[in-house]
Amino acid sequence: MIGGLYYINNEHNISLGTIVEFIVYVNMLTFPVSAIGLTASMVQRAAASQKRLNEFLDIEPEVRDNNSATDVQLNGNVKFEHVTFTYPDTGIEALKDFNLQINKGEKVAITGRTGSGKSTIAQLLLRMYNVEKGQISMDDVAIDNIKLSTLRSQISYVPQDVFLFSDTVENNIRFGIPNAKKDAVIEAAQIAGVDKEIEGFANGYETLIGERGVTLSGGQKQRISIARALIKDPALIIFDDCLSAVDAKTEKEIMGRLNKYLTDKTAIIITHRVFSLLNFDRIIVLDDGKIVEQGTHAELMKIEGGFYSKLYSQQQGTD
Numbered sequence: 001m002i003g004g005l006y007y008i009n010n011e012h013n014i015s016l017g018t019i020v021e022f023i024v025y026v027n028m029l030t031f032p033v034s035a036i037g038l039t040a041s042m043v044q045r046a047a048a049s050q051k052r053l054n055e056f057l058d059i060e061p062e063v064r065d066n067n068s069a070t071d072v073q074l075n076g077n078v079k080f081e082h083v084t085f086t087y088p089d090t091g092i093e094a095l096k097d098f099n100l101q102i103n104k105g106e107k108v109a110i111t112g113r114t115g116s117g118k119s120t121i122a123q124l125l126l127r128m129y130n131v132e133k134g135q136i137s138m139d140d141v142a143i144d145n146i147k148l149s150t151l152r153s154q155i156s157y158v159p160q161d162v163f164l165f166s167d168t169v170e171n172n173i174r175f176g177i178p179n180a181k182k183d184a185v186i187e188a189a190q191i192a193g194v195d196k197e198i199e200g201f202a203n204g205y206e207t208l209i210g211e212r213g214v215t216l217s218g219g220q221k222q223r224i225s226i227a228r229a230l231i232k233d234p235a236l237i238i239f240d241d242c243l244s245a246v247d248a249k250t251e252k253e254i255m256g257r258l259n260k261y262l263t264d265k266t267a268i269i270i271t272h273r274v275f276s277l278l279n280f281d282r283i284i285v286l287d288d289g290k291i292v293e294q295g296t297h298a299e300l301m302k303i304e305g306g307f308y309s310k311l312y313s314q315q316q317g318t319d
């Protein structure tokens, strides 16, 4: 449910409509004087846009730093305590008295049916919303008391919908870490399983992506997005169903490499495809905003008629 790099670009909850309005407004202001056919209706629209712009500039972001917020060097311990969260716009209760503790270095997979609350966990960890009931903490510091910039810079989030820039492959991977060395870019691409394809492009890592360059497949975009998350070297990394466009074999291989590479890091992998989770420390199954099963693959397979074992059996042979 989270789109693109929403959390980076949209800290102020700017709606697309507002941005479009803003562009219309700026275009009007820069209209050449020779085009004096500026009609009354355009003036009215400009005035309306001005009003919207003023309203937009007055918007106070709902999530902002508390006065007591500090910089904290995070180690990757995560705790949700009795968190009940309702999306303010829809009134949907996405998490219900939700408790979860993940220790530094643990690799935890979260699965469950559509709408069960998986992405909401990521949204709340990034503090895209304030939590009113219960508490979320990292390394025993409530996330409300961690500066937003500090929190978000130490969590890598790979969204479901990939957002790439019209720039080189290399710059897309090192986005956010402009000083990252080429070796680090290549290593991240190798782990994400996209290095061979990049090397096959006419200009390798210098190849432009987008209208003026190569058109990437959905799977290539997803793997570049994973490489971008890895290069950040975060305390916590969250993969949100970000391998849906990759075939089952490739997904398994990437998961295997990630498991090794992320040894000292905390990782949360949100996925519908359970077959790639065999070696995870813990698998959590969500339903209707609550944990309904958790354990290793072997433990969950023993639950007769359990959600996980059913899902696993269904997926065997289908991918």
Ligand SMILES: Nc1ncnc2c1ncn2[C@@H]1O[C@H](COP(=O)(O)OP(=O)(O)OP(=O)(O)O)[C@@H](O)[C@H]1O
Residues within 6 Å of the ligand: 001, 002, 087, 089, 090, 092, 093, 094, 112, 113, 114, 115, 116, 117, 118, 119, 120, 121
């Ligand atoms: N930005 C949002 N605004 C309002 N309601 C939302 C928002 N995002 C999710 N929801 C609702 O909250 C509930 C939990 O959604 P969430 O995205 O966390 O589920 P999910 O398990 O990640 O689903 P999926 O597997 O389809 O991504 C759903 O009912 C969903 O419709």
